[in-house]
Amino acid sequence: MRTPPLLGPVALTLAAAAVLPCAAPALAHGDSVRLDVGDAPGGHVRTEASWADDRTPVADGFDGILAATAPDGRSAGPWQLVGLPDRPGTYTTREALPAGHWRISVGCAQPAFGRGERELDVESASFGEGSAQPSSVLPLAAAARRPVHETTDEATTWAAVGTATAAVLLVTTGLWLRRRPRW
Numbered sequence: 001m002r003t004p005p006l007l008g009p010v011a012l013t014l015a016a017a018a019v020l021p022c023a024a025p026a027l028a029h030g031d032s033v034r035l036d037v038g039d040a041p042g043g044h045v046r047t048e049a050s051w052a053d054d055r056t057p058v059a060d061g062f063d064g065i066l067a068a069t070a071p072d073g074r075s076a077g078p079w080q081l082v083g084l085p086d087r088p089g090t091y092t093t094r095e096a097l098p099a100g101h102w103r104i105s106v107g108c109a110q111p112a113f114g115r116g117e118r119e120l121d122v123e124s125a126s127f128g129e130g131s132a133q134p135s136s137v138l139p140l141a142a143a144a145r146r147p148v149h150e151t152t153d154e155a156t157t158w159a160a161v162g163t164a165t166a167a168v169l170l171v172t173t174g175l176w177l178r179r180r181p182r183w
Contacts, residue, residue, distance in 0.1 A: 030051050030052050030053030030054065030112075031052075031053075032051075032052040032053075032112050032113055032114055033049055033050070033051060033052060033058055033062075033108055033111070033112050033113065033114030034050050034051070034055070034114060034116070035047055035048070035049055035064070035106045035107070035108065035114045035115060035116030036048040036050075036118075037106055037116050037118035037120065039120075040097060040120055040122045040123075042096055043096030043097040043098065043099075043122050043124075044092045044093055044094075044095075044096050044097075045066060045092060045093055045097060045104055045106075045120065045122075046090055046091070046092045047064065047066065047081055047090070047091045047092070047106045047116065048089055048090055048091075049062055049064065049089050049090075049091060049108065049114065050089055051112075052114075057088045057089025057090075058089055058108075058111065059083070059088040059089055060111070061110050061111040062081070062083065062091065062108060062110065062111065063108055063109055063110035064080075064081040064091060064107060064108035064109075064114075065077065065078040065079060065081060065106070065108075066078065066081055066093055066104065066105070066106045067079070067104075067105050067106075068097055068102040068103065068104050068105070069102065069103050069105075070100050070101060070102050070103075071101060072100075074098075074100070076095070076097055076098075076102075077095075079093045079094070079095050080093070080094070081093060081106065081108075082094060097122045098122070098124070099122055099123055099124035100121075100122060101119065101120075101121050101122075102119070102120050102121075102122055103118075103119050103120075104117065104118050104119070104120050105117050
């Protein structure tokens with residue numbers, strides 16, 4: 001009994017289709033994230049994350065960090081960026097920068113690679129005795145603590161997807177060749 005000639009290509013196509021959904025979230029909006037550094041109420045720098053191609057807010061699976069340097073040599077971070085629950089695509093830090101002029105750098109590895117920079121003047125937070133913090137800082141206390149992950153670049157992400165695809169294709173080809181009748 002002979003194996004149908006299209007079985008191999010069909011198996012390879014199905015194997016590739018099983019692996020490619022891993023890359024689907026990033027591919028749906030493009031391959032990079034745009035990070036715009038905004039204001040810093042109370043020293044908590046805000047960052048807007050959107051997909052570079054269509055400017056849709058990045059609301060799920062975001063993993064970003066912030067670092068800052070001052071002209072006098074002071075540095076802060078890297079600090080984890082956490083989402084503001086009432087503003088999809090807006091991220092900030094739990095930690096507050098002290099007053100001064102800062103060069104802010106933000107980056108993310110998930111759901112796709114992104115970077116942003118801006119120079120920013122941070123005013124001192126003036127929370128007097130018994131006064132409440134601004135409402136933009138309150139969600140930070142409720143934000144889930146997540147560990148800081150190493151950032152990766154886009155090439156590393158695509159290398160992982162390519163390696164997984166190649167592995168599935170090799171296994172599928174091996175199984176197909178094993179089942180072929182030997183003449």
